[in-house]
Amino acid sequence: MKTLIGSSLAAFGAALLIAGMLAVPGTAAAQDGDPELGKRLWLTTANCKDCHGSLANGAPDIAQEPQGYNLRETILTAEEMRDTVRCGRIGGLMPYFQSSAWTDRAPCYGMIAADIGNDIPDRAERMLADRTLNALIAFIYRDFVGVALNLASCTELLGEENSRCNAFR
Numbered sequence: 001m002k003t004l005i006g007s008s009l010a011a012f013g014a015a016l017l018i019a020g021m022l023a024v025p026g027t028a029a030a031q032d033g034d035p036e037l038g039k040r041l042w043l044t045t046a047n048c049k050d051c052h053g054s055l056a057n058g059a060p061d062i063a064q065e066p067q068g069y070n071l072r073e074t075i076l077t078a079e080e081m082r083d084t085v086r087c088g089r090i091g092g093l094m095p096y097f098q099s100s101a102w103t104d105r106a107p108c109y110g111m112i113a114a115d116i117g118n119d120i121p122d123r124a125e126r127m128l129a130d131r132t133l134n135a136l137i138a139f140i141y142r143d144f145v146g147v148a149l150n151l152a153s154c155t156e157l158l159g160e161e162n163s164r165c166n167a168f169r
């Protein structure tokens with residue numbers, strides 16, 4: 001009996017392993033992204049900080065932009081966050097960042113553009129590919145979500161001399 005259970009467990013394990021290996025690239029879980037790449041993007045070309053602030057605390061870097069949420073206090077799961085960035089927020093000012101979002105290839109909240117009409121969120125200025133999207137999400141969860149904003153975390157992100165960290169000195 002013992003060996004029977006043992007061998008069926010082994011078979012189950014093998015099946016899981018194979019399923020993992022067959023997973024389609026691009027559908028990899030959000031948290032599989034490269035957080036170091038995400039950090040570089042956050043600090044350079046990704047414009048999230050225009051609205052959410054460099055420190056992701058909801059104080060926009062660009063005063064004229066809509067105020068984004070404080071990402072440090074989000075209660076979203078990584079997958080929910082990925083969908084928010086991919087698709088934007090219906091009825092909010094968060095734009096969508098995936099070029100195929102709202103199409104049959106990558107529906108959003110169960111809908112495509114034709115279903116939602118004029119209520120579709122704005123299109124972001126610069127789109128994110130799967131790799132860069134997942135990298136940003138991985139970085140946001142590593143360095144922002146649930147991470148206290150203080151002198152150490154500020155200078156770790158922006159560098160010792162950054163004047164944005166003066167508030168914590």
Ligand code: HEC
Binds near residue numbers: 066067075081
């Ligand atoms: C044009 C301004 C703007 C830009 C650019 C922007 N956001 Fe947002 N974002 C918002 C606003 C405004 C909200 C609040 C949405 C609402 O009104 O429901 C939001 C909400 C969010 C949320 C939901 C948080 C929660 O807890 O519900 C996430 C996650 C998010 N943004 C991530 C990002 C990321 C990552 C980027 C960059 C790739 C980005 N945003 C770029 C304005 C922006």
